[in-house]
Amino acid sequence: GAGSQLDFELLGRPMEFNASMKQDTLYYKFWIETPSDLKSMDTSLSRYPYGVVGTTRAVTFSYQGENKWYLEYDREIIDLTNVTWVIRVKATNTSGKFETRDLIFGKDIPQNVRRPIDDILIGDDSEGSDGRRNNEVGIDAEGTDPTSIVFNAGCASASSADAIPILTMTAVSTSAASSKVLSQGGSFESDIYDITMDSITFGSRPMTLTLAYDNASVGGDISSLEVNFYDPITGKWQKVAGTPTISSTTVTIDINASDPVSGLWLQDKGFATQALLSGGRATFASARPLAAFKPLTGSAASGSFAVVKPATSGGVAASGYKQYNFPNPFDLTTKPVTLSNGAGGTVVASVAGTYIVVAPTSSGSVAIRIYNVAGDLVREIAGAATGSVYNYFEWDGKNKSGTEVASGVYFATIDAPGSNKKKPVKMVVVK
Numbered sequence: 460g461a462g463s464q465l466d467f468e469l470l471g472r473p474m475e476f477n478a479s480m481k482q483d484t485l486y487y488k489f490w491i492e493t494p495s496d497l498k499s500m501d502t503s504l505s506r507y508p509y510g511v512v513g514t515t516r517a518v519t520f521s522y523q524g525e526n527k528w529y530l531e532y533d534r535e536i537i538d539l540t541n542v543t544w545v546i547r548v549k550a551t552n553t554s555g556k557f558e559t560r561d562l563i564f565g566k567d568i569p570q571n572v573r574r575p576i577d578d579i580l581i582g583d584d585s586e587g588s589d590g591r592r593n594n595e596v597g598i599d600a601e602g603t604d605p606t607s608i609v610f611n612a613g614c615a616s617a618s619s620a621d622a623i624p625i626l627t628m629t630a631v632s633t634s635a636a637s638s639k640v641l642s643q644g645g646s647f648e649s650d651i652y653d654i655t656m657d658s659i660t661f662g663s664r665p666m667t668l669t670l671a672y673d674n675a676s677v678g679g680d681i682s683s684l685e686v687n688f689y690d691p692i693t694g695k696w697q698k699v700a701g702t703p704t705i706s707s708t709t710v711t712i713d714i715n716a717s718d719p720v721s722g723l724w725l726q727d728k729g730f731a732t733q734a735l736l737s738g739g740r741a742t743f744a745s746a747r748p749l750a751a752f753k754p755l756t757g758s759a760a761s762g763s764f765a766v767v768k769p770a771t772s773g774g775v776a777a778s779g780y781k782q783y784n785f786p787n788p789f790d791l792t793t794k795p796v797t798l799s800n801g802a803g804g805t806v807v808a809s810v811a812g813t814y815i816v817v818a819p820t821s822s823g824s825v826a827i828r829i830y831n832v833a834g835d836l837v838r839e840i841a842g843a844a845t846g847s848v849y850n851y852f853e854w855d856g857k858n859k860s861g862t863e864v865a866s867g868v869y870f871a872t873i874d875a876p877g878s879n880k881k882k883p884v885k886m887v888v889v890k
Contacts, residue, residue, distance in 0.1 A: 491548060627656075647766070
């Protein structure tokens with residue numbers, strides 16, 4: 460019989476590219492990773508919003524190879540203006556398709572990343588060439604900030620075959636988020652991380668969110684740290700459901716999009732808790748009416764997260780001065796430990812070595828000096844502690860030079876309110 464012919468055109472997917480920004484002490488740093496079929500890229504700088512008269516000018520990214528581009532911009536020049544700026548990137552491929560991306564930056568925005576995650580959603584948790592897992596997106600292109608989201612297998616997929624799911628993660632300093640204060644008390648111990656996901660369908664398994672926090676600000680009392688999300692209906696921060704894993708630099712927690720206490724909200728039917736800009740400064744506002752607010756059920760979601768130390772003290776209340784370390788004896792591998800959270804429960808933390816635990820009679824500074832059996836000073840640890848609760852100070856088993864100590868007995872003298880400096884803590888390292 461006669462065969463019929465089908466005439467069709469294979470449509471390509473939309474063009475997308477990775478873009479990220481990070482502050483350091485001297486520069487704003489920008490990274491762009493373009494598709495291999497890039498034909499041209501135009502980049503320009505402007506005061507936010509883009510196109511403010513008299514502020515727009517061309518900027519040039521340097522090519523780094525492997526479809527990667529880089530730019531540094533002097534922080535002093537930008538910060539003196541005390542406003543927010545934007546770099547606009549227009550990339551065009553050989554088929555004539557183009558994508559325009561605005562990279563917003565300023566002194567209140569320490570870093571951000573926006574990237575397609577269709578490859579990430581495959582769920583491959585093996586380690587990639589950058590040291591991260593292949594299903595992990597970090598906020599820091601240089602890898603020094605461990606803040607990231609891991610998309611575990613089954614947690615999400617693209618909303619349709621021709622859609623490209625996108626993740627945007629922006630860090631905003633808490634001083635700029637005047638409308639998102641901790642009205643219920645407590646303190647921020649990290650930046651606020653504003654997260655948006657588009658063109659994505661959520662599954663039954665959780666994502667894993669890791670947020671970096673300021674260990675020096677927290678001091679020794681890390682057991683009470685929580686990951687909180689901002690609830691735009693109540694105007695308050697609320698604890699993300701689940702038990703966090705706490706290390707000396709990060710707090711990690713699973714987020715299940717089907718849980719109403721996950722902190723993620725559907726954008727097209729609820730609030731878009733994105734960082735907005737007012738008068739050139741970063742602020743926060745809700746973008747939808749209260750009546751439309753509902754937990755996540757669709758394909759575009761956003762939420763704001765931070766590491767918070769609640770107003771209630773962490774650590775179990777202690778009677779009189781106490782000091783000890785645990786585990787003891789200990790090796791120098793990273794291992795899980797259980798800390799009391801001060802509310803009748805526990806939190807799981809990790810430690811590469813041991814925790815030196817101090818319960819001072821009043822709040823104040825703590826100075827810990829660690830000696831070997833010969834009386835040589837091996838390491839000093841300093842911080843702040845809350846009175847009448849247990850405070851946890853990590854010793855990773857390294858000396859002042861950052862080298863692991865040998866197996867043996869070590870002594871820690873502790874200077875804290877109520878302490879007896881003549882009575883050291885005896886610690887045993889077994890490697």
